[in-house]
Amino acid sequence: MNSAFNSPTWHKLKWPLAALMLVLLYNYFYTPGFFQIEMKAGRLFGSLIDVLNRAAPVMIISLGMTLVIATGGVDLSVGAVMAISGAIAALLIAKGFALPLVLMISLGVAIVAGVWNGLLIGYFKVPPIVATLILMVSGRGVAQLLTGGNHIPFKHAGFEFIGRGYLAAIPFAAVLTLLLFITFVIISKRTAAGLFIEATGDNEVASRYAGVQTRVVQFAVYAACSLCAGIAGLIATANLAEADPSAAGIGLELDAILAVVIGGTALQGGRYFLAGSLMGAILLQTLTTTILTRGVPTQWTQVVKALVIIIVCLLQSEVFRRSFQRKPATA
Amino acid sequence: MADATALLQLRGISKGFPGVKALSDVQLTIRRGEIHSLMGENGAGKSTLIKVLTGVYRRDGGEILLNGTSIDARSPEEAQRLGISTVYQEVNLIPHLSVAENICLGRQTTTLGFLKWKEIRQRAEKALARLGIEIDVTETVSNYSIAIQQLVAIARALDIDAKVLILDEPTSSLDEKEVEALFTVLRKLKAEGLGIVFVTHFLDQVYAVSDRITVLRNGTYVGEYEAALLPRLQLISKMMGKELSELEMKAADRVATKAGVTPFLKLKQVGRKGSLKPLDLEIAAGEIVGLSGLLGSGRTETARIVFGLDRADCGELQLDGKAISITSPRQASGLKFGFCPEDRKVQAIIPNLSVRENIVLALQANRGWMGYVSRPTQIQLADKFIKALNIKTPNPEQPIRLLSGGNQQKVILARWLASNPRLLILDEPTRGIDVGAKLEIEKLMAQLTGEGMAILFISSDLEETVRNSHRVVVLRDRQKVCELRGEEISEKNIMHAIAASDSDQ
Ligand SMILES: Nc1ncnc2c1ncn2[C@@H]1O[C@H](COP(=O)(O)OP(=O)(O)OP(=O)(O)O)[C@@H](O)[C@H]1O
Ligand SMILES: [Mg+2]
Numbered sequence: 060m061n062s063a064f065n066s067p068t069w070h071k072l073k074w075p076l077a078a079l080m081l082v083l084l085y086n087y088f089y090t091p092g093f094f095q096i097e098m099k100a101g102r103l104f105g106s107l108i109d110v111l112n113r114a115a116p117v118m119i120i121s122l123g124m125t126l127v128i129a130t131g132g133v134d135l136s137v138g139a140v141m142a143i144s145g146a147i148a149a150l151l152i153a154k155g156f157a158l159p160l161v162l163m164i165s166l167g168v169a170i171v172a173g174v175w176n177g178l179l180i181g182y183f184k185v186p187p188i189v190a191t192l193i194l195m196v197s198g199r200g201v202a203q204l205l206t207g208g209n210h211i212p213f214k215h216a217g218f219e220f221i222g223r224g225y226l227a228a229i230p231f232a233a234v235l236t237l238l239l240f241i242t243f244v245i246i247s248k249r250t251a252a253g254l255f256i257e258a259t260g261d262n263e264v265a266s267r268y269a270g271v272q273t274r275v276v277q278f279a280v281y282a283a284c285s286l287c288a289g290i291a292g293l294i295a296t297a298n299l300a301e302a303d304p305s306a307a308g309i310g311l312e313l314d315a316i317l318a319v320v321i322g323g324t325a326l327q328g329g330r331y332f333l334a335g336s337l338m339g340a341i342l343l344q345t346l347t348t349t350i351l352t353r354g355v356p357t358q359w360t361q362v363v364k365a366l367v368i369i370i371v372c373l374l375q376s377e378v379f380r381r382s383f384q385r386k387p388a389t390a
Numbered sequence: 391m392a393d394a395t396a397l398l399q400l401r402g403i404s405k406g407f408p409g410v411k412a413l414s415d416v417q418l419t420i421r422r423g424e425i426h427s428l429m430g431e432n433g434a435g436k437s438t439l440i441k442v443l444t445g446v447y448r449r450d451g452g453e454i455l456l457n458g459t460s461i462d463a464r465s466p467e468e469a470q471r472l473g474i475s476t477v478y479q480e481v482n483l484i485p486h487l488s489v490a491e492n493i494c495l496g497r498q499t500t501t502l503g504f505l506k507w508k509e510i511r512q513r514a515e516k517a518l519a520r521l522g523i524e525i526d527v528t529e530t531v532s533n534y535s536i537a538i539q540q541l542v543a544i545a546r547a548l549d550i551d552a553k554v555l556i557l558d559e560p561t562s563s564l565d566e567k568e569v570e571a572l573f574t575v576l577r578k579l580k581a582e583g584l585g586i587v588f589v590t591h592f593l594d595q596v597y598a599v600s601d602r603i604t605v606l607r608n609g610t611y612v613g614e615y616e617a618a619l620l621p622r623l624q625l626i627s628k629m630m631g632k633e634l635s636e637l638e639m640k641a642a643d644r645v646a647t648k649a650g651v652t653p654f655l656k657l658k659q660v661g662r663k664g665s666l667k668p669l670d671l672e673i674a675a676g677e678i679v680g681l682s683g684l685l686g687s688g689r690t691e692t693a694r695i696v697f698g699l700d701r702a703d704c705g706e707l708q709l710d711g712k713a714i715s716i717t718s719p720r721q722a723s724g725l726k727f728g729f730c731p732e733d734r735k736v737q738a739i740i741p742n743l744s745v746r747e748n749i750v751l752a753l754q755a756n757r758g759w760m761g762y763v764s765r766p767t768q769i770q771l772a773d774k775f776i777k778a779l780n781i782k783t784p785n786p787e788q789p790i791r792l793l794s795g796g797n798q799q800k801v802i803l804a805r806w807l808a809s810n811p812r813l814l815i816l817d818e819p820t821r822g823i824d825v826g827a828k829l830e831i832e833k834l835m836a837q838l839t840g841e842g843m844a845i846l847f848i849s850s851d852l853e854e855t856v857r858n859s860h861r862v863v864v865l866r867d868r869q870k871v872c873e874l875r876g877e878e879i880s881e882k883n884i885m886h887a888i889a890a891s892d893s894d895q
Contacts, residue, residue, distance in 0.1 A: 249762060250759050250760060250762050251754045251755075251757070251758070251759045251760075251761070251762050251763070252759045254743075254747060254750075254751065254754060255754075255755070255759060257740075257742075257743060257747075258740045258743060258747070258751060261740045261741060261742050261743055262736075262739065262740045262741060264736055264737055265736070265737055265738050265739060265740055266740065266751070266755075267719055267720075268699070268719055268729065268731055268737050268738065269719070269723075269740075269751045269752045269755055269805065270719050270720050270722075270723035270724075270751075270752050270755035270756055271720070271751070271755045272718075272720050272755075329742045329743075330742060330743075
């Protein structure tokens with residue numbers, strides 16, 4: 060037997076993968092042209108490419124969210140952080156700042172937001188839902204104050220590249236997602252960070268007794284998650300070529316959390332699966348795109364999504380699966 | 391084959407887990423009015439047998455008869471309704487509820503749906519009084535020590551009108567006094583006709599109360615014996631499957647090594663308000679210092695201060711002659727201290743992580759996240775300790791929660807040994823560990839101190855303390871009462887020191 064098909068990662072990945080295959084299969088038969096990919100002016104176009112491009116922000120956030128959830132926490136403020144980083148970037152560009160400075164400042168602010176969450180949660184022991192809810196609500200307010208409640212449109216080819224550009228025929232946002240994914244995997248597998256995160260999420264007290272700096276771990280994961288949200292905010296803003304703090308990233312925190320859960324990371328914390336989270340994000344976007352291209356009334360989008368999610372989560376539940384394979388107790 | 395006097399009969403029980411055959415064709419017969427000890431090494435299948443009986447696990451095969459009729463409990467609640475009351479090895483109280491609520495949970499008395507709080511409280515107090523303890527039953531359970539929690543779990547089980555009472559290592563954290571109180575209750579219940587199943591690794595306790603003994607080995611049934619007719623050494627060899635000569639038992643009798651002379655760690659009038667009165671303590675390289683005293687006497691509190699879990703608020707800690715303050719376990723572990731805590735479930739195991747990850751955790755934490763211990767090294771370390779401590783696991787990747795209690799304890803010990811500390815604090819390290827493994831661990835301690843490690847050894851088992859320590863510090867009421875060395879170290883002297891200070895005052 061191939062050991063790759065025995066690993067826990069594969070074990071967790073197979074259900075969202077199967078769901079994705081099903082949705083794709085459906086499209087293969089019922090959505091004409093879904094699998095068509097064209098090369099136009101050195102760029103790839105098509106529904107599948109579109110899915111990747113649109114899923115990029117949620118995929119990126121879901122990477123950071125995976126680490127947060129692995130420590131047993133949750134970050135509800137990612138949507139607000141997206142709005143803040145986008146607003147700051149747009150304002151700085153309008154003021155004529157150089158691109159590297161724009162990126163550094165807007166992402167720097169995102170990290171500060173994460174450290175703030177980490178401080179409340181790691182140091183003051185505020186429950187993660189409450190701590191990040193505070194930023195979720197107040198953060199968007201801050202973004203709106205920064206822009207005076209207006210949309211901030213801009214023109215800047217370099218910055219717009221982040222959200223609209225293509226690298227080697229592939230949307231730059233998708234390339235960026237892949238790079239971030241690889242970085243997260245390396246940090247998880249080639250340093251001890253993965254062990255510390257999983258240990259903290261699985262038993263915080265015991266981890267501390269073993270010498271793990273659980274507080275530092277919490278700071279780090281919330282900072283990483285906020286950084287991801289900041290990057291996603293830049294992508295979204297660049298894509299629209301305007302900052303819209305009242306709409307940017309609305310509801311994305313829930314999509315990211317769902318992606319993580321579909322991907323097999325449990326909300327109680329512990330083991331985490333980055334590839335699973337990406338798969339979850341892609342599944343969600345494929346569903347949305349399918350529903351849109353099929354011309355299903357948009358009211359149905361949430362219902363269909365919810366159904367698919369329930370099925371995947373139930374399939375991952377050991378108890379649920381076992382109830383179908385009851386063995387007789389006595390021989 | 392049905393035994394007329396049998397109250398409970400288990401026949402041909404088998405149970406497998408992925409990669410492990412935990413039980414095969416095991417039998418157990420409990421008669422009315424007997425105390426029956428279930429014995430076996432760590433991982434022999436004792437707890438699994440109990441869980442199969444009480445519906446925590448579904449059995450793969452076999453038959454269970456209660457009063458001659460076949461039963462098949464599908465959950466612990468159902469087993470309880472059938473008259474089987476159980477204290478599981480891993481105490482499962484609800485940590486955020488009060489002691490009273492935990493004891494009366496699921497059987498509260500109500501009037502028109504309202505809880506009668508006063509009655510609940512009184513009932514809980516009465517249940518605990520039977521075991522000779524008086525505590526505030528309105529206090530949250532998790533605020534009490536593991537020993538009290540164990541007593542609460544026992545009181546809960548005793549509070550039920552049962553035909554069969556099962557106790558899986560109920561005494562692992564208890565002192566002699568509590569054990570005696572428990573035994574008194576057990577003898578009374580036995581006289582009332584209850585069948586009692588008792589699991590422990592303390593041979594003294596086995597012989598003190600049991601009428602019969604059933605021995606398991608590697609998931610198989612070895613035999614059932616009259617306790618009075620089975621000498622200790624024979625019991626041990628039946629459990630281990632090999633002869634253990636008297637000589638070998640003696641060989642590990644007393645630490646052979648000489649302790650170093652110059653202490654590297656000194657506590658000078660170190661104390662903490664409400665938990666420890668100021669005390670002096672010194673420990674030298676190669677020395678085993680035993681900390682003795684009753685529950686709550688300040689043993690664990692001393693350890694917690696040294697390991698940076700609690701802060702001392704007076705006195706001075708000196709390491710290698712320099713005053714230091716230790717403020718976190720991380721810092722302590724950086725100073726090459728190690729601490730094996732007493733509450734395995736809450737303070738030690740990372741349940742869903744593998745045996746390998748649990749073993750490397752302290753070492754890795756010490757090296758920091760960038761100092762990654764490579765995968766091959768991790769596997770090597772894990773294999774080394776699995777062999778050295780004879781840890782029973784199908785493979786190093788098994789989540790630790792699936793190991794038997796004693797084997798989990800060995801993994802935690804391995805965690806700190808792997809970090810190669812200078813000072814190792816062991817708080818009840820042999821809790822739940824079988825006789826053979828205890829000897830192995832004692833030998834290992836002697837060997838490590840021979841190589842220069844210092845060990846602060848906390849144990850409720852006086853015999854063990856006497857056998858292993860170069861020096862014994864006796865605590866009472868959060869205060870150091872005396873220090874015994876050399877020939878002064880004996881069970882009698884320790885007991886005397888614990889008790890005598892009363893008359894001194
Ligand atoms: N849920 C489980 N999944 C897989 N293996 C298990 C599970 N429960 C127990 N085992 C294995 O079954 C064997 C018997 O375990 P059990 O807990 O019954 O031992 P025990 O006799 O109670 O030991 P101890 O004295 O250490 O408590 C062990 O090898 C253990 O690893
Ligand atoms: Mg057991």
